Amino acid sequence: MGLLGILLGLAVLVWLAYRGWSVLLLAPVAALVAAGFAGEPLLAHWTQTFMGSAARFVAQFFPLFLLGALFGKLMEDSGSVGAIARWMTAKLGPQRALLSVVLAGAAVTYGGVSLFVAIFVLVPMAMALFREAGIPRRLMPAAIALGTSTFTMSAMPGTPAIQNAIPMPFFGTTPFAAPGLGILASAIMLGFGLWWLQRAEARARAAGEGFGDETPAPVDAAADDPVIRERASTAREFDPAEMHRSPHAAGEPPILLAALPLFVVVGVNLLMSMAVLPNMNADFLAEPRWGGTSLAAVAGVWSVAVALLAAILVQLATSFARLPDLRATMDAGANASVLPIFSVASLVGFGAVVAAMPAFEAVRDWVLGIGGGPLVSLAAATNILAALTGSASGGLTIALDALGPTYMALAAEKGIDPGLLHRVAVIGAGTLDSLPHNGAVVTLLAVCGSTHRQSYLDIVMACIVGALIALAAVIVLGSTLGSF
Template sequence: MLGVLSIILTLVCLMYFAYRGITVLILAPILAMLAALMSGEIPPLYALSNIFMPAATGYISSYYPVFLAGAIFGKLMDVTGAATSIAHFISAKFGKKHAIAAVIVATGLLTYGGVSLFVVVFAMYPIGAMLYKEADVPKRLLPAAIAGGAFTFTMTALPGSPQYLNTMPTVYFGTDIYAGPILGIIAAAIMFFGGVWWLNRRAAQANAAGEGYGDHENEGLHDFEGDLPNVGLSFAPIAMVFLLNYFFTKVYFTMPSVMAKYEAIGGSVNGTWPVVLGLSISVVFILIAMRKYLVNTNKVMFDGAVGALLPIFNTGSEVGYGGVIKSLAAFTTVKGMIVAMSIPSIFKVAISTTLLAGIVGSSSGGTAIALEVLSDEFLSMGINPQALHRIMLLASGGLDSLPHCGAVITLLSVCKLTHKESYGDIAVLTMVLPLISVVVTSLVYLTTGLV
C-alpha cells in the first residue's frame, strides 16, 4: 500500500511543482528518492545512484547526438534569417489569419517525414515564433501549435508514420505501420481540425482582450532589417532533413552490405543515426550556402550546442524518475489493477495504455510496458490486430502529456515559456483531443468493424 501511495504522491507532486515552474532537474531526483523512501523497498541514495542515474544517463547517451544536431540546426535557421524568410513566405501565402494552421501543418509535414519529435521542436520554434510575431498571435499559444503538429496525429494516428512509436506494436501483433488506416485517418482529422479550431478561438479571444504576441526577453530570436536568404534557399535545409532522413532510413541503412558491417562487430543500426546524419549534413549546407548571413560562426555554433543541454537533461531527469518508479514492486501492483478492470475489451486496451503512459510521462514508455505486460491478453480478446495497433497508439498519446512529460518540458524549454503560460492549451491539443479520438475510433470499430 505504501508503495502505491508513494507512486501517486510523488507523481502528483511532480506534476504540481513542474506546473508551478520548479525545474525537474531538482524535482525528479528528490521525488524519486522520496518514492523509494516511502515504499521502504530501496534505500533512497541507492535509488539515486544505481537506478535514477543509469536510467537518466542511458537516455542522454542515446539521444544527445539528436538533441545536439537539432539545436544547432534550429539556431542556424534562426540567425541566418532563414526562419524569418520562411515566416514571411508562409504569412504572405497563407495569410496572417492562418498562422496557427501553418505552424501545425509545417510541423506535421516534418514529423510525418520521419524527423524526430524533439528535433522538430528545435527546427520549428524560430519559424513559428517569427510567424506568430508577424501575425500578432500570442506567443504563449506557440507550444500548443508545435505540439499539435508533432505529438498528435503524425505520432499516433496517420498510417505509415515512420515515428518509432508506430513501429512498436508490429512485433507483438504482426501488423505493419499502415495498420488501421480508416481509424487512423478519422482520429487524425479530429486532432488536426480540433486543434486548429481551438487555437484560433483562443487567439481571437486574446486579441479581443488586447493581447498580441507579447514582449519576451531573451527569447533567442533575431529581428532582421537587412537582406534575408530567398525562400528557396531557406526551405532547402528543411527539405534536406526530410529527404536525407528518408534515404538513410529506407535505403542506406537497409542495404545488406551496410548492415553486415555492424553485424560483423556484434552491433546493429541505431534508429537515431538517419536523423543525426540528415541534420548534420543540413548544418554543413547552411554553413556553406548561407555563410554571408553568418557573423561569428563559432559563437553561433557554441550557443546552439549549449541550447541542447537543458532540454536533454530535463528529459533525462524525467526518465530517471520513471526508472525508479518502474523498479518498485508497487508498480507491478498498479499493472495488476489495470489488467483486472471489468470493462469492454477495446476500452480496456485504451485505458490501460493511456494510464501507463501517464504514469511514466511517455507515450513510448507506456506503450512499451503495455505491450510487454498485456499484449498476449489483448490478443486473446478477439480484437482485430489492426484495431489493437491503432487504438493502442492513439491512447498512448493521451495522458502521456501530463505536466511531467519530458517532451512537454523540452518543448516549453526550447520555446522559453512556462507551464503556467502555455500548458493549458498544450493539454487540450495533446490530451483532450487524442482521448476524444480514442473514444470515437473505438466506437466506430465496435459498431462497424472497420479498421
C-alpha cells in the first residue's frame, strides 16, 4: 500500500500540474496521499517533513533565485540582452541564422540571464532572421532551447544556473566541478544539436519548405497566460508574469557595456571559487549560531551569489541613467523570484515526504542496484525524477535529498571525486526534464507560436538526445579516467 500511495501521489502531481494547477497546492496534497496510504501521521508529515524540507531549500537557494531574477530583469530592461543578441546575429548574419540564435542564447544564459528573459528577447530576433533566411519557423524552439537550456544550464563549468548550484551543498563542490568533462559534454551537446538542426534545415530546403505562416508569435500573450505561468514556475527561476511589469530603456547600450556584466559573473565566480573562498578561514561556521555548518557546504552558493551581486552593481553603475523606472525594474525582478522558489520548494517537500515513507526503501534499493556503478544509478535517479516532475531543479533536489549522503559514502568507498558526482547529477537532471509537460518547453512553444506536433521532435533531438549522449560520455570517461 505504501508504494501504491507514492505512485498515486506522484500521478496526481504530474497530471494536474500538466493541466496548469498550482504546484503550491498539488505538492502537499500529493504528499498527504502518499502518507495516508502508508498509514503515516498526516499533519506531522505536512508541517514537519514537508514544510521542513521546503523551508531548508528556500533558506539555501533563495539568494540565488532572487539575485538571478533581479539580474535578468535589469539586463532586459536596460536593453543589454537585446544588444548582445542583436550584435551576435548581425555578425553571423542570416546565412548562419541557426548558429546565431544558438550562440546568442548561450552567451546570455551562461552569463547569468534567466532562460525566460532570454526567450522573450530572442524570439523576435530569431523570427526576423529565420524569415529572411527562409528557415521554417518550426525549428525556432529547438534552436533557442539548444542555446539556453542544455550545456549552459548543466555542463559548462561555472555556469550560474540554479541547477549547477543545487549539488554544491550536498557534495561540497564548486560551480566549476569536473571542468574538463563539463567542457567535453558541452561540445557534444552543441555539436550534436547543431548537426541535427542544420540537417533539418537542409531537408526543409530540399522539400521547398520556407518560413511558413507570417503571423507573429504571441509573445506578450504567452507571458500573461496563467496556465503557462504555473507550468513555467517549476521549470526555471523567473516568473514570466513579471516580464512586462516595468518599462524598457528606449535604446540599447554599446555592446561592450552590455556584455560587461556577463564577464563579471563568470570572472567573479571563478575568483571566488578558486582563490578567495579556499583561502578563507571559516571555522566560525561550525558554531551553533551559524547552524553548525562548514565552508564546503556553503562556498558554492556564496560564490554564485557574490558573482551575481557584483554583476548587478556593475549593471546599475553602467545603466542607471538609462533605466526608465529603476524601482519598477527592481520590484519586478524581486517578485519574479518568489513563485519559482516556492514552487520548486514544494516539489522538494513532496520528495521529502516520499523519502520518509517505509516503502521508499524499496525504491532506494532499486536505484542503487542499477547496474553500471554509482555514476549510472545517480544519472538514472536524477533523470527519472526530473522527467516525472518536469523540473530539473526539483528532480535534482529530490534525488540528492534522498540519496546524496548515500552517494557521498559510495564515492568515499570507491574513490570517486565528488566533482564527478556533481557533474553527472546536473547533466542527468538536464536531459529528460524536457519532456512535453516541462514548463520551459510549453512556454517556449507558446512564445514561438508553435505546437508540440510541429516542433517537439527537433527539441527532443537537440536537447534530450544530445544531452544523453554527453551524459554517457561523461560517465564512461569519468569511470575510466576519473574526474578532470
